[in-house]
Amino acid sequence: MSSDTLSRDTGDALGRSRNSLKIRHSLLLLLAALIWGTTFVAQSIAAKTISPFTYNFCRFYVGALVLLPVAILVGKKDPLAPNYTGASIPGMRPKKSRTRDLRICGIACGILLFLAGGFQQAGLEYTTAGKSGFITALYIILVPIFGLFLHKKCPPLVWISVALAVIGFYLLSIRGGFSVNRGDLLTLCSSCxxxxHILTVDHFIPRVNGIQLSCIQFLVSGTLSVFPAFLLETPDISSIAQCIWPILYAGILSSGVAYTLQIIGQRGLNPTLASLLMSLESVISAISGWIVLGDSMSPKELTGCVFVFAGVILAQLPSIRRLRK
Structure with missing residues (x-):
């Protein structure tokens, strides 16, 4: 076998391996979107009894507590973690650098997560839930736009997929006319x-342990949520106890599991593709509300779901085709 043939075969094998990894990570993000979408039911139930910031600090703290022992154990075997106890590896960065990156990314992600939820909740006081869902989903456009400033380019097919998804979200979320008010602008801030948050994770994930990052961001976001909870709301132990199951569902699955899947799944994926996959949360929440809560879905909304799914599938086609070769 000639050296050229061997080199070509090796390159093909590496290409298939990378595409296989991308598909596996895409499935992790799809699973995260599925969990987030079904969490909508838990949030709807909890919203009848507990205030939003109280709900947020409870679920984020639950997520952090669930992940804490896992983060400590996993970190001991991961050269990216500050508490790595294995043998030294060539090229491994000093503990001080690993600690600094984890601290910076964890705090940044926690603040962004807190602000995103806060702006979204404030916007809901002035706009409809449908418009809020549509405007929040616009992060699938904002990610590639912001990414241009970070020299992250997207193939034309991904831009087409994003356009299909935006059309789908409009059909799914908007009823009647569309006008912009204060609540819509606040929700747009949430989308930003x-x-x-997605771009921050994309930047740091090659240098930090994903589970430890997830744990720290929940501690930060939960702590920040405590202040508005006690200043603007009246946290009540009995109300929290009544919502214990929705809180545990959201804390363990939505926070502890799904956000960790997001961080791990984003590794090696284009952030625009990752945002497109995670945007399925809105479609799944609409479908789960239809099935579990009995919310109605019109033909227009069902058509919107089809458009979103079409956009996601279209964005995945290149990796699937290359994997089959």
Whole structure:
């Protein structure tokens, strides 16, 4: 076998391996979107009894507590973690650098997560839930736009997929006319925070342990949520106890599991593709509300779901085709 043939075969094998990894990570993000979408039911139930910031600090603290022992154990075997106890590896960065990156990213992600939820909740006081869902989903456009400033380019097919998804979200979320008010602008700020969160994770994830990052961001976001909870709301132990199951569902699955899947799944994926996959949360929440809560879905909304799914599938086609070769 000639050296050229061997080199070509090796390159093909590496290409298939990378595409296989991308598909696996895409499935992790799809699973995260599925969990977030079904969490909508838990949030709807909890909203009848507990205030939003109280709900947020409870679920984020639950997520952090669930992940804490896992983060400590996993970190001991991961050269990216500050508490790595294994043998030294060539090229491994000093503990001080690993600690600094984890601290910076964890605090940044926690602040962005807190701001995203806060702006979204404030916007809901002035706009409808449908418009809020549509505007929040615009992070699938904001991610590639912001990414241009960070020299992250997207193939034309991904831009087409994003356009299909935006059309789908409009059909799914908007009823009647569309006008812009104060609540819509606040919700747009929320969408910007979500986009920045995705890009922040994309920037740091090659250098930090994903589970430890997830744990720290929940501690930060939960702590920040405590202040508005006690200043603007009246946290009540009995109300929290009544919502214990929705809080545990959101804390363990939505926070502890799904956000960790997001961080791990984003590794090696284009952030625009990652945001497109995670945007399925809105479609799944609409479908789960239809099935579990009995919310109605019109033909227009069902058509919107089809458009979003079409955009996501279209964005995945290149990796699937290359994997089959």
């Amino acid at each position: 925070m979500f986009a920045m």
